[in-house]
Amino acid sequence: xxxxxxxxxxxxxxxxxxxxxxxxxxxxxxxxxxxxxxxxxxxxxxxxxxxxxxxxxxxxxxxxxxxxxxxxxxxxxxxxxxxxxxxxxxxxxxxxxxxxxxxxxxxxxxxxxxxxxxxxxxxxxxxxxxxxxxxxxxxxxxxxxxxxxxxxxxxxxxxxxxxxxxxxxxxxxxxxxxxxxxxxxxxxxxxxxxxxxxxxxxxxxxxxxxxxxxxxxxxxxxxxxxxxxxxxxxxxxxxxxxxxxxxxxxxxxxxxxxxxxxxxxxxxxxxxxxxxxxxxxxxxxxxxxxxxxxxxxxxxxxxxxxxxxxxxxxxxxxxxxxxxxxxxxxxxxxxxxxxxxxxxxxxxxxxxxxxxxxxxxxxxxxxxxxxxxxxxxxxxxxxxxxxxxxxxxxxxxxxxxxxxxxxxxxxxxxxxxxxxxxxxxxxxxxx
Numbered sequence: 001x002x003x004x005x006x007x008x009x010x011x012x013x014x015x016x017x018x019x020x021x022x023x024x025x026x027x028x029x030x031x032x033x034x035x036x037x038x039x040x041x042x043x044x045x046x047x048x049x050x051x052x053x054x055x056x057x058x059x060x061x062x063x064x065x066x067x068x069x070x071x072x073x074x075x076x077x078x079x080x081x082x083x084x085x086x087x088x089x090x091x092x093x094x095x096x097x098x099x100x101x102x103x104x105x106x107x108x109x110x111x112x113x114x115x116x117x118x119x120x121x122x123x124x125x126x127x128x129x130x131x132x133x134x135x136x137x138x139x140x141x142x143x144x145x146x147x148x149x150x151x152x153x154x155x156x157x158x159x160x161x162x163x164x165x166x167x168x169x170x171x172x173x174x175x176x177x178x179x180x181x182x183x184x185x186x187x188x189x190x191x192x193x194x195x196x197x198x199x200x201x202x203x204x205x206x207x208x209x210x211x212x213x214x215x216x217x218x219x220x221x222x223x224x225x226x227x228x229x230x231x232x233x234x235x236x237x238x239x240x241x242x243x244x245x246x247x248x249x250x251x252x253x254x255x256x257x258x259x260x261x262x263x264x265x266x267x268x269x270x271x272x273x274x275x276x277x278x279x280x281x282x283x284x285x286x287x288x289x290x291x292x293x294x295x296x297x298x299x300x301x302x303x304x305x306x307x308x309x310x311x312x313x314x315x316x317x318x319x320x321x322x323x324x325x326x327x328x329x330x331x332x333x334x335x336x337x338x339x340x341x342x343x344x345x346x347x348x349x350x351x352x353x354x355x356x357x358x359x360x361x362x363x364x365x366x367x368x369x370x371x372x373x374x375x376x377x378x379x380x381x382x383x384x385x386x387x388x389x390x391x392x393x394x395x396x397x398x399x400x401x402x403x404x405x406x407x408x409x410x411x412x413x414x415x416x417x418x419x420x421x422x423x424x425x426x427x428x429x430x431x
Contacts, residue, residue, distance in 0.1 A: 011300030021337030027326035028064030045349030086156035087139030145192030186221025197261025228277030251295030301343030
């Protein structure tokens with residue numbers, strides 16, 4: 001039981017098994033995709049343990065959701081995955097990357113694909129057409145996430161939004177039943193489901209059917225966003241960070257667990273150039289490569305060596321060039337092109353190389369040798385004491401165990417076992 005659980009949660013940044021230098025990384029719900037400096041595309045997760053090279057060439061970006069994804073270059077767009085509710089924009093679901101004819105053929109007529117963003121069951125594309133930017137949407141419209149007032153529950157082929165009343169849009173984002181866009185003036189627009197106030201507008205509105213401006217930011221100009229399942233992070237031109245939406249697990253970084261329906265400045269963060277959101281955790285990257293994390297650590301996705309919740313930004317002990325978050329896992333790409341992963345690994349989304357024993361090779365200081373035998377001996381002794389003790393003695397036993405293991409260096413194994421013992425005690429006390 002311990003071995004299986006250990007493999008499914010990794011709380012220390014651990015190098016992936018990729019042997020090639022990576023220049024781009026992004027995460028889906030339970031998967032990870034990367035592009036190497038040789039422009040090869042690899043993916044793993046969703047049950048695929050070893051990085052699988054995809055038959056794609058010259059790919060520049062990838063957009064991934066839980067069940068479908070797109071990859072594109074200047075002239076070609078490929079899609080793969082589920083076509084449920086038309087979110088893939090194809091006739092059927094496909095298991096291998098398939099040419100997305102609509103936009104691929106349009107490139108021959110001067111249409112320039114700027115970006116694709118994918119939510120749980122919908123997709124959005126930003127296309128430059130004759131010096132104008134057009135937004136196309138397709139997939140589920142059950143929560144008005146497509147941005148037009150219609151009775152259809154889904155749209156099976158890309159539908160162009162009417163943007164006559166909007167300024168020029170330069171960036172788009174999509175997530176779990178909602179969509180956002182940034183215009184050339186740095187103003188934000190949002191539409192779709194307003195669950196937990198994640199649209200950053202009217203806290204009492206259930207949906208926003210049409211793209212609507214987020215006015216509470218005032219004159220602050222936004223340059224980049226990250227959309228989590230129920231929360232949002234935004235960066236302005238000065239490198240300041242704002243967050244809003246669900247805050248139950250500290251993912252807003254405000255020092256509490258409150259929801260927030262309007263953008264709120266995280267004052268402790270400055271000079272930020274990248275943001276990333278998972279289901280309930282957040283990562284930010286400073287200009288100097290320093291990374292901060294906050295929110296849920298239940299699966300080790302904060303990379304802090306434990307599984308605790310953090311309500312305020314905490315420094316991650318690894319610098320990076322690029323960051324990405326899946327639902328419950330995280331990725332950090334460092335300067336030399338190596339990729340470090342942490343968090344939930346139940347679908348092999350971390351892409352880690354395991355030894356014959358199943359333990360992952362984890363980068364640890366040479367001065368901190370692993371001492372697994374000692375921790376196992378103390379834990380066996382501890383479990384025997386638990387079996388012979390009364391419920392009222394459990395807290396004292398845990399204190400003794402923690403004191404006895406205090407001098408054992410923290411490694412992937414020891415951190416997991418210490419955490420497991422705390423959980424065992426908590427469960428026994430409930431009984």
